[in-house]
């Protein structure tokens with residue numbers, strides 16, 4: 001249902017982020033996209049919903065050529081792609097329900113959502129989704145009163161409110177504990193199966209990718225260097241993707257204390273997810289903001 005042909009991206013800075021990407025994703029398939037930092041995972045996802053303009057190639061969603069769309073038709077096509085970020089990408093001061101309904105921006109328009117007048121059927125659907133993701137009791141809570149896992153459940157419900165055909169997921173578990181990470185991945189997987197949704201999930205945790213994806217694609221320096229089943233992902237292939245490392249031993253658990261480096265990275269992701277959301281919202285509304 002999603003086909004990328006010869007997709008390439010060179011940023012204006014000269015950074016070549018993607019080269020000759022060929023990828024076909026059938027309906028209902030959950031694909032994990034793995035690769036080292038800077039490999040081009042986020043760029044690939046953003047090219048699909050055109051938050052980033054590919055500089056080469058074509059991207060088709062069913063019979064629609066996404067790379068040729070603009071204006072209303074692009075806005076319409078974007079509704080069929082739900083985006084899930086790290087759990088930070090919620091508006092803290094809004095309630096759970098309001099955060100979920102903000103997924104309707106493309107339908108109800110900026111001013112109606114600004115005034116918080118949502119159509120009844122959207123509210124009813126949001127209730128159903130919050131129940132499905134396990135948060136029926138948190139509807140009126142403010143987003144900043146939730147745990148990381150609960151926040152991510154809100155993000156998932158928000159992405160599903162548009163009834164997408166495809167989910168684009170950028171590091172959904174990057175800041176969650178191991179148990180919560182598995183629960184979130186399991187939930188995404190189940191929802192894809194229930195709704196015949198295809199998904200591209202960028203993920204750093206190889207074990208999670210193995211456990212929950214139907215297919216794994218490995219990117220290195222903007223090129224696909226592996227495309228296969230989780231069972232085919234050997235230590236040799238991991239070395240091809242990530243470079244030299246002893247893949248058969250389990251590393252010592254890391255110190256819980258967050259390093260400056262990790263904190264900086266977390267902030268950078270938070271900033272990028274917030275920017276992506278605001279852009280999607282303003283684009284959905286014809287650029288009112």
Ligand SMILES: Nc1ncnc2c1ncn2[C@@H]1O[C@H](COP(=O)(O)OP(=O)(O)OP(=O)(O)O)[C@@H](O)[C@H]1O
Nearest residue numbers: 011013015016017036037038039040041042043044
């Ligand atoms: N807006 C931008 N302008 C210029 N270069 C960019 C931009 N965004 C990304 N890049 C560059 O493109 C390359 C791919 O970046 P991208 O963010 O897609 O990698 P990633 O695999 O998602 O990394 P991470 O795992 O750290 O999230 C990197 O070299 C990066 O520096």
Ligand SMILES: [Mg+2]
Nearest residue numbers: 041042043202
């Ligand atoms: Mg990224």
